[in-house]
Amino acid sequence: MYDFAIIGGGIVGLSIGMKLSQTYPEASILILEKENQWAAHQTGNNSGVIHSGIYYKPGSFKAKFSRDGCRSMVEFCQEHNIDHEVCGKVIVATDSSELPRLENLYQRGLENNIEVKRIGPEEVKEFEPHVNSVGGIYVASTGIVNYKQVCFKYAQIIAEGGGDLRLNTKVQKILTRGNSQILETNNGTFEANFIVNCAGLYSDRVAKLGHVNPQAKIVPFRGEYYELTPEKRYLVKGLIYPVPNPDFPFLGVHFTRMIDGSVHAGPNAVLSLKREGYKKSDFNLRDFTEVMAYPGFWKLAAKHADEGIKEIIRSFSKAAFVQSLQKLIPEVQAQDVVPTHAGVRAQALMRDGKLVDDFLIVQGQNSIHVCNAPSPAATSSLEIGKAIVERIKEQSPLQPVLS
Structure with a gap:
């Protein structure tokens, strides 16, 4: 017992x-x-990021636990000599139409008691010289680690x-x-x-x-990544994120420097046909039929049909994936990235189509x-x-x- x-x-x-x-x-x-x-x-199989908590609804578990966890995780790594780095990250608007959403994100950061700083295009270049932007936010507390x-x-x-x-x-x-x-x-x-x-x-x-x-119900979404070739890693110094679409549940394709020095680009998010389906070919009949028979999935799919189609296209088209990366770093070319491991996100979904x-x-x-x-x-x-x-x-x- x-x-x-x-x-x-x-x-x-x-x-x-x-x-x-x-x-x-x-x-x-x-x-x-x-x-x-x-x-x-x-x-x-995740990105290894120590998140600041800037994205999450004030008062939520995610907001509080990630803000406090950002500190406690760094302290734990220091205490036990685990490789980590508090490198900070930039969240950038690549088009003027994104600036209102960037400001909203800045205000959310303040509401969540996170140290955030507005930065202009030139200041963005000081952190990430190769990034295209019309403005950004710098979040100093974000870090990286091997979980x-x-x-x-x-x-x-x-x-x-x-x-x-x-x-x-x-x-x-x-x-x-x-x-x-x-x-x-x-x-x-x-x-x-x-x-x-x-x-x-x-x-x-x-x-x-x-x-x-x-x-x-848990609905599995596969996050597909590419990796910068070693000779192109200089394009990314730390962490580079786009302004997220508040109506879409994922953060969008971004660049992440890993603790081993490699740089991952992604993720693209698509429905996995198996709960542990790390490859496009992975399939499990029970997992698949459960999702297909679940009303919440179809309500979610209808709501996000446009974004979902874009994710599927990027999943099968390297050119489309690279095009999304070029919004952040125009210099990136198809030969500069190679496929790397994927992860699967266990996302709870309600019957009414709302993500938990x-x-x-x-x-x-x-x-x-x-x-x-x-x-x-x-x-x-x-x-x-x-x-x-x-x-x-x-x-x-x-x-x-x-x-």
């Missing part, structure tokens, strides 16, 4: 496990991950605290027996007093295994289900861990030793 069992070994699940081990050092903690390594999916390294450190801390970490262990059934939860897996049966579902791309299905309806635009945390019987935690969840992982443990304190009979 374990005091706590966490389903999912991505950055959110491991952060919660670490915080639990620090708060309840005498508790028995179990982490179950179906893959053969930690951070195998969203965490290990897999962060996850490995979380896991190490849990193990050192006596936690039981199990890879290659997929939860297949959840039963309630009195006040405890029985987890049947491909690798044995486990019993716990309290479970936390951090299953990412499968969080909605795991919630239903635990008799909880999250009122939303905040982290979705659902309470169950002796359980908590994190049912929407895409970006900026990696940045926010330490803060999400704190928040989940605070909720657990309200229900657990165990006495915490760490406030």
Whole structure:
């Protein structure tokens, strides 16, 4: 019998496990991950950005957790000697029609208590000499890191605290027996007093295994990236983002310098035909038919038909993808970029076609289900861990030793 069992070994699940081990050092903690390594999916295939929180609705979990997480993640990396860099980023308008939206974003940054600075085209050039713009915002607190390294450190801390970490262990059934939860897996049966579902791309299905309806379905979107060739990396010094379209759920194609020095360009966002579909050819019948039969998807598709078609064209046309990059850096040519790995975003979608635009945390019987935690969840992982443990304190009979 374990005091706590966490389903999912991505950055959110491991952060919660670490915080639990620090708060309840005498508790028995179990982490179950179906893959053969930690951070195998969203965490290990993201852009590696430490987000500032500028984009998110004031007062939302995303706004608060990413703003505070931006600081706590940097402090964690400093404490544990994890490679990172607070490089800042520029968000630029490439056309005068985007300037009102840029100003709105600046004001949102102020509302979220983020240090933001308006900059003109010449100042943009000081940060990013090759960028085309009519104005921009500089966000000094944004950084870069390898989130897999962060996850490995979380896991190490849990193990050192006596936690039981199990890879290659997929939860297949959840039963309630009195006040405890029985987890049947491909690798044995486990019993716990309290479970936390951090299953990412499968969080909605795991919630239903635990008799909880999250009122939303995970729809997978593949983010497709190109990478600048080594001889063209000089074109990007840090992070370069466009002004996002507030009516579209994705940030748009941008340039990201990774912690290893490579520069990624993207992502293009298209529906994935498999929840873990990192290639265009990946297909899973159950995943596909679930999305096709879901009314919310068709309502979303109808609302964003124009942008969706552009994303699909960029997915199959390198020329179209490069054209979108040239809005930010005109010098970029097709021969300057090569395809690189993709990521899949687990996006919760309501039946009415509205995207769940905040982290979705659902309470169950002796359980908590994190049912929407895409970006900026990696940045926010330490803060999400704190928040989940605070909720657990309200229900657990165990006495915490760490406030």
